[in-house]
Amino acid sequence: MCGIVGAIAQRNVAKILLEGLSRLEYRGYDSSGVAINNETGVRAHRAVGKVQALKDKFEAEPLDGKIGIAHTRWATHGKPTEANAHPHFSGPDLALVHNGIIENHDVLRRELKAKGYEFKSETDTEVIVHLVHEALKSEPNFVQAVKNALESLHGAFAIAVTLNDENERLVVARQGSPLVVGVGIEENFVASDQLALLHVTDQFIFLEEGDVAELTRDGVTVWDKDDIIQERPISVFNHNVDATDKGEFRHYMLKEIYEQPTVVAACLEGRLSHERVLTSCFGANSEFLKQVENVHIVACGTSYHAGMVAKYWIEDMANIPCTVEVASEYRYRKVAVPKNTLFLTLSQSGETADTLAALRMAKELNYLTTLAICNVPSSTLVRESGLTLLTKAGAEIGVASTKAFTTQLTALLITSIAIAAEKGELSDAKQAELVQALRSLPAYLDAAIKQDSTIQVVAEQFANKHHALFLGRGPMFPIALEGALKLKEISYIHAEAYPAGELKHGPLALVDEDMPIITMVPHNVMLDKLKSNLQEVAARGGELFVFADKDTDLHSEEGVTFTEVPKVDAILEPIVHTIPLQLLSYHVAVVKGTDVDQPRNLAKSVTVE
Numbered sequence: 001m002c003g004i005v006g007a008i009a010q011r012n013v014a015k016i017l018l019e020g021l022s023r024l025e026y027r028g029y030d031s032s033g034v035a036i037n038n039e040t041g042v043r044a045h046r047a048v049g050k051v052q053a054l055k056d057k058f059e060a061e062p063l064d065g066k067i068g069i070a071h072t073r074w075a076t077h078g079k080p081t082e083a084n085a086h087p088h089f090s091g092p093d094l095a096l097v098h099n100g101i102i103e104n105h106d107v108l109r110r111e112l113k114a115k116g117y118e119f120k121s122e123t124d125t126e127v128i129v130h131l132v133h134e135a136l137k138s139e140p141n142f143v144q145a146v147k148n149a150l151e152s153l154h155g156a157f158a159i160a161v162t163l164n165d166e167n168e169r170l171v172v173a174r175q176g177s178p179l180v181v182g183v184g185i186e187e188n189f190v191a192s193d194q195l196a197l198l199h200v201t202d203q204f205i206f207l208e209e210g211d212v213a214e215l216t217r218d219g220v221t222v223w224d225k226d227d228i229i230q231e232r233p234i235s236v237f238n239h240n241v242d243a244t245d246k247g248e249f250r251h252y253m254l255k256e257i258y259e260q261p262t263v264v265a266a267c268l269e270g271r272l273s274h275e276r277v278l279t280s281c282f283g284a285n286s287e288f289l290k291q292v293e294n295v296h297i298v299a300c301g302t303s304y305h306a307g308m309v310a311k312y313w314i315e316d317m318a319n320i321p322c323t324v325e326v327a328s329e330y331r332y333r334k335v336a337v338p339k340n341t342l343f344l345t346l347s348q349s350g351e352t353a354d355t356l357a358a359l360r361m362a363k364e365l366n367y368l369t370t371l372a373i374c375n376v377p378s379s380t381l382v383r384e385s386g387l388t389l390l391t392k393a394g395a396e397i398g399v400a401s402t403k404a405f406t407t408q409l410t411a412l413l414i415t416s417i418a419i420a421a422e423k424g425e426l427s428d429a430k431q432a433e434l435v436q437a438l439r440s441l442p443a444y445l446d447a448a449i450k451q452d453s454t455i456q457v458v459a460e461q462f463a464n465k466h467h468a469l470f471l472g473r474g475p476m477f478p479i480a481l482e483g484a485l486k487l488k489e490i491s492y493i494h495a496e497a498y499p500a501g502e503l504k505h506g507p508l509a510l511v512d513e514d515m516p517i518i519t520m521v522p523h524n525v526m527l528d529k530l531k532s533n534l535q536e537v538a539a540r541g542g543e544l545f546v547f548a549d550k551d552t553d554l555h556s557e558e559g560v561t562f563t564e565v566p567k568v569d570a571i572l573e574p575i576v577h578t579i580p581l582q583l584l585s586y587h588v589a590v591v592k593g594t595d596v597d598q599p600r601n602l603a604k605s606v607t608v609e
């Protein structure tokens with residue numbers, strides 16, 4: 001989604017802003033722009049496509065100045081053109097960048113046009129800058145004028161505004177879209193996320209909903225939603241700064257796939273004793289584990305798939321009902337909440353607009369408590385949830401989620417075991433066995449990754465495919481959904497996933513020699529049933545790609561490509577079987593030459609509805 005960077009310093013900020021934009025590229029965007037404020041006025045460059053195109057413009061015609069704002073735009077209102085790229089101007093001295101959506105922009109545009117404002121873009125953003133301009137006519141104080149203008153807006157936004165006057169400052173505001181202030185020495189910054197500013201500071205102030213802030217070189221003043229000045233705490237960033245470095249890897253996605261044994265170990269660290277899950281990992285208030293009688297899981301995309309796996313674990317181990325729903329559906333319906341229901345959200349970013357809206361709605365309902373399983377400790381989701389279990393995957397840059405998913409599954413398995421044990425549904429011996437299995441997970445993930453070069457060869461067979469079908473049974477069905485999502489996200493191959501038992505009820509009609517079928521075969525009671533499903537495919541000339549352990553007795557033959565996955569405890573199968581599917585999608589995308597880390601049309605953090 002759109003990204004914002006802003007800076008006010010004693011030095012030229014152009015390089016800082018351009019580097020910040022490069023660091024935001026992972027979020028997904030289609031155009032970019034920078035406005036620099038100096039004694040000659042506010043001047044801008046904008047470009048369609050990669051940030052490099054903007055850098056080329058700076059190379060050809062440098063803009064220097066000590067105050068500036070910058071933006072990567074992910075088109076919502078109006079195509080990705082230079083005219084629609086931010087910053088937008090009202091007059092020569094006032095420029096603004098915006099992340100989010102202004103829902104009443106049509107009405108505001110009509111009103112502003114009636115007042116004589118001319119619009120140069122199709123964006124909803126342009127109404128904001130004209131509103132600030134209009135407000136400045138009756139309110140000379142820049143901060144107050146911005147506050148007055150914001151009162152007319154409906155929707156979600158984060159903005160940064162610069163005005164060329166004698167009071168050098170940036171004004172920023174947040175309502176519904178994340179914004180973080182970076183604190184420096186005689187310089188201050190703002191951005192949509194911390195990663196954009198790690199080259200200039202590691203000290204951050206997280207703005208809260210409704211905050212407006214004024215940034216000068218000497219300080220930051222924050223007003224809350226009730227217009228009261230607040231001292232927001234400064235946090236020090238403690239992720240590994242090298243997260244933004246690809247190291248020896250060709251793509252962030254591959255690096256993140258390879259990091260999984262390490263980050264899953266980090267996710268387990270301090271959460272297991274020799275034979276138990278330590279309930280203290282949920283914080284001081286872990287009483288809910290005993291009380292919970294129902295679980296509602298709400299999430300989007302890959303995080304939703306992790307939730308679907310957890311349903312199998314929770315119902316099986318804790319013997320309580322669990323529902324899983326996509327946040328964009330949950331937030332718009334009337335939900336029945338049985339007594340003692342846990343509301344559980346899953347999110348890598350903790351900034352997904354639909355998941356946040358679902359959490360806010362749930363907080364008005366009669367839930368036992370809200371628990372967020374999330375990767376970003378400073379995120380809105382973490383700050384607004386009752387309880388948190390961090391996944392500790394480290395910064396994930398590739399748009400296609402990989403290590404965030406396997407760490408979510410690990411955290412969900414910890415949670416499922418804890419609920420089951422606290423409710424007396426799990427014997428001590430069984431819990432010890434599960435904990436033992438969890439401890440061995442990083443080593444199994446490592447073994448699964450060792451199949452990389454074999455999977456790279458398999459991927460070549462997908463180079464000319466346009467469709468693919470993923471099959472799974474039980475908890476492998478959500479893994480099939482996740483495999484299909486990965487393949488379509490980065491290789492643009494149309495992929496569907498079905499529970500294998502549904503094959504005969506429709507999808508079998510699609511099966512022919514052009515339709516590869518990918519299936520993960522668990523070594524459990526469903527093995528024989530799944531083998532029959534595979535026979536049905538083979539009999540129709542379908543090309544099978546089977547991922548299974550040696551003991552399944554499956555092997556490569558005419559029309560069947562067998563890839564070995566390490567044999568693991570049944571409870572770990574969904575996590576370990578995810579690895580070959582991630583690697584398959586990755587290598588197919590590389591063979592097809594797509595933009596693996598920033599696939600077209602997608603954003604890393606979906607901060608608008």
Ligand code: AGP
Nearest residue numbers: 301302303347348349352400401
């Ligand atoms: C995964 O590969 C996706 N890019 C996407 O589905 C993602 O999982 C979804 O947008 C939810 O994001 P979150 O986990 O940050 O809330």
